Amino acid sequence: MHLQNPTRLERRLGDTEASYFLPSRESGVNDMYLHLGFSAQPRTLARDRLAHVWALLRLKHPLLACSVEMHDYDDIRFVSKPYASTEATLYSANENIEYRQGTKAELIDSYLNGPRTLSTERLSCLILSQEHSYVDESVIPSTDTEDWFDYDLLLCTTHFVGDGMALHQCANDLFTLLSSKKSTGELHDILKEEWRLRFGGQYSEIFLPKSLEERLPQYSGKFQKTASIVDFELSQGRLLGGHSFPRRRGDDRRTVVPTVAFDEDRTRQVLKLCKSHNVSISSALFAICNIAWLRTRNDDPHLPTMMYSALNLRPHLLPDELNDSYWFIAISYFNVVLPGFLPTTDVEKTFWHRARSAKEQSTRAAKNPMVIPRSKEMAKERGDRARRWAREDDGYDIGIPSPPLTATIMSKPPSAALIGLSLLGNLDGIYKHFAFPEIKLHTLTTGSRQRSGAMLLFGYTFVGKLWISLGYDENGFEKGIVEKFWKNVLTSMDTLL
Structure with missing residues (x-):
C-alpha cells in the first residue's frame, strides 16, 4: 500500500x-x-x-x-x-x-x-x-x-x-x-x-x-521460548569472574585513549606467529590482557578472569525488504573466561594455550546453535535492566530512594568482568583504499563517551599496521593501576608476540 x-x-x-x-x-x-x-x-x-x-x-x-x-x-x-x-x-x-x-x-x-x-x-x-x-x-x-x-x-x-x-x-x-x-x-x-x-x-x-x-528469527512456539529462557539462564550462571580493577570515586570522569601502532613488518611477524599457533590476533589479545593483568595484580589466583566482547549478529538477521540501510545496531555480547593464576615457568606456552582457549570460546559463542535465542534473551535482559536503572536514576533526581538489593542478587557467585575488548579485525577489508585515490588514510582511532570507571581495549589492523588502544577513565581507578596494566600489555606484546 x-x-x-x-x-x-x-x-x-x-x-x-x-x-x-x-x-x-x-x-x-x-x-x-x-x-x-x-x-x-x-x-x-x-x-x-x-x-x-x-x-x-x-x-x-x-x-x-x-x-x-x-x-x-x-x-x-x-x-x-x-x-x-x-x-x-x-x-x-x-x-x-x-x-x-x-x-x-x-x-x-x-x-x-x-x-x-x-x-x-x-x-x-x-x-x-x-x-x-x-x-x-x-x-x-x-x-x-x-x-x-x-x-x-x-x-x-x-x-x-x-x-x-x-x-x-x-x-x-x-x-x-x-x-x-x-x-x-x-x-x-x-x-x-x-x-x-x-x-x-x-x-x-x-x-x-x-x-x-524484529530482524532476528522469531520463536516457533511456547516450548521453544521456555527452553530458550532456561538455556540463557544456565549459560549466564556458568560465568565466573573474580578479578576487576580497583576503582576510586570523587573526581570527574576523564577518558584517555593511549594508542600504539606496530609498523607493517612487525605486524606481519605477529600475524605469521599467530597463524603458526592456529589463532587470530583477536584471540591472542584476550590472552595478552589475562597475562598483563596477572603481572599487574593477582590477589585472587583461585578465581578466573573474565573478559567480554561484542558479538556481530548481522549474519543471523532476516532481510529488511523495505530498507537496505546498514545503519542499525546488531550486536550482542559474549564472555571469555581464563585462569586467574600465572605459572612461574613457561609463560609462553601458557600464553598460547590460553589464546587457543579464547579462540575456542569465541567460536563457540558465535556458532552456538542457541546464539539467536540467547541474543534475544540478552537483549531483553539488557533492555529491562536499562529501564529499571533509568527509573531509579530519575527517581533519585527527584528524591525517591532506590530499593535495597535483594538477598538473591547479593548472594550470587562472583561474576565481575575485568575488561571489555572491542576486536575489529582487519579493517582494510572494509576500507577499499583503491576506491578513493584522492584520499590517503593513515590513522584510525575509535571509541565512545564513557561512564565513570569504564574501560575498553581496542585491537584492529588498518593500513597494514596492528593498532591497540585503551580507552579508560583515568580518574575512575586506583592511582597507577591502569598505567601499570597498559605497560604490561605492551611488554607482553613485545615478549610473547
Missing part, C-alpha cells in the same frame, strides 16, 4: 537500542566516534562537496537524520520528518557538519570529555579539522599544483543508531563518494534523484530500518 508523504515517520526503539539510549540521556554515555587521519587536496574536502556527500548518506541511512522522543520507559521512538526539498536535505546536512581547528588529540578529548556533541535532536555529525600542509611527495604523487594537506575527521553517532560495522562502512562510503570523479554538480543531481525517490512522490509508509529484535 502506498500513501502520500506523511509529515513524520516513527518506530519504537527495540530492547538493544533502548539499552543504549537510556544511559545516554544525561551526558552522552556510549556516543561513538570514529577518528580518521588522512591527506587530501582542499578541493576534495570543499564544504559544498562534503555537504552533498553527507546529505546523500543521511538520505540512504535515515536513522542518522532522525530525532528521538521518549514518551515512557517502554515507549521511546525514532522520529523522521521528511525533507520538503533537496535544498532542505542539504541544509540539514550542513547543520551537522562542523569545521574546527585542532589536533587529533584535541578533537578526541573535546568529544570524550567536553560538553556532549550529540543529542536527541542530533544523532550524528561530522567534525573536520585541517592541520597542516603535507609535503611527502614520495607517498602522495602530485598531479597538479594544489598542495595536499593533513586532515582529521570525526564521524560521530549515538550507539543506539548503529555499531562499529556501520561506522566503518559509512566512512568507506563517505571517502569513496568524496574521491569520485563526479563534480559537485553531478552529486547534486544524484541527491535530487534520491530525494525524489524518497520524498518527491508516493512511497511506502514503512521507511525506517527495523530493530535488531
Whole structure:
C-alpha cells in the first residue's frame, strides 16, 4: 500500500537500542566516534562537496537524520520528518557538519570529555579539522599544483543508531563518494534523484530500518521460548569472574585513549606467529590482557578472569525488504573466561594455550546453535535492566530512594568482568583504499563517551599496521593501576608476540 508523504515517520526503539539510549540521556554515555587521519587536496574536502556527500548518506541511512522522543520507559521512538526539498536535505546536512581547528588529540578529548556533541535532536555529525600542509611527495604523487594537506575527521553517532560495522562502512562510503570523479554538480543531481525517490512522490509508509529484535528469527512456539529462557539462564550462571580493577570515586570522569601502532613488518611477524599457533590476533589479545593483568595484580589466583566482547549478529538477521540501510545496531555480547593464576615457568606456552582457549570460546559463542535465542534473551535482559536503572536514576533526581538489593542478587557467585575488548579485525577489508585515490588514510582511532570507571581495549589492523588502544577513565581507578596494566600489555606484546 502506498500513501502520500506523511509529515513524520516513527518506530519504537527495540530492547538493544533502548539499552543504549537510556544511559545516554544525561551526558552522552556510549556516543561513538570514529577518528580518521588522512591527506587530501582542499578541493576534495570543499564544504559544498562534503555537504552533498553527507546529505546523500543521511538520505540512504535515515536513522542518522532522525530525532528521538521518549514518551515512557517502554515507549521511546525514532522520529523522521521528511525533507520538503533537496535544498532542505542539504541544509540539514550542513547543520551537522562542523569545521574546527585542532589536533587529533584535541578533537578526541573535546568529544570524550567536553560538553556532549550529540543529542536527541542530533544523532550524528561530522567534525573536520585541517592541520597542516603535507609535503611527502614520495607517498602522495602530485598531479597538479594544489598542495595536499593533513586532515582529521570525526564521524560521530549515538550507539543506539548503529555499531562499529556501520561506522566503518559509512566512512568507506563517505571517502569513496568524496574521491569520485563526479563534480559537485553531478552529486547534486544524484541527491535530487534520491530525494525524489524518497520524498518527491508516493512511497511506502514503512521507511525506517527495523530493530535488531524484529530482524532476528522469531520463536516457533511456547516450548521453544521456555527452553530458550532456561538455556540463557544456565549459560549466564556458568560465568565466573573474580578479578576487576580497583576503582576510586570523587573526581570527574576523564577518558584517555593511549594508542600504539606496530609498523607493517612487525605486524606481519605477529600475524605469521599467530597463524603458526592456529589463532587470530583477536584471540591472542584476550590472552595478552589475562597475562598483563596477572603481572599487574593477582590477589585472587583461585578465581578466573573474565573478559567480554561484542558479538556481530548481522549474519543471523532476516532481510529488511523495505530498507537496505546498514545503519542499525546488531550486536550482542559474549564472555571469555581464563585462569586467574600465572605459572612461574613457561609463560609462553601458557600464553598460547590460553589464546587457543579464547579462540575456542569465541567460536563457540558465535556458532552456538542457541546464539539467536540467547541474543534475544540478552537483549531483553539488557533492555529491562536499562529501564529499571533509568527509573531509579530519575527517581533519585527527584528524591525517591532506590530499593535495597535483594538477598538473591547479593548472594550470587562472583561474576565481575575485568575488561571489555572491542576486536575489529582487519579493517582494510572494509576500507577499499583503491576506491578513493584522492584520499590517503593513515590513522584510525575509535571509541565512545564513557561512564565513570569504564574501560575498553581496542585491537584492529588498518593500513597494514596492528593498532591497540585503551580507552579508560583515568580518574575512575586506583592511582597507577591502569598505567601499570597498559605497560604490561605492551611488554607482553613485545615478549610473547
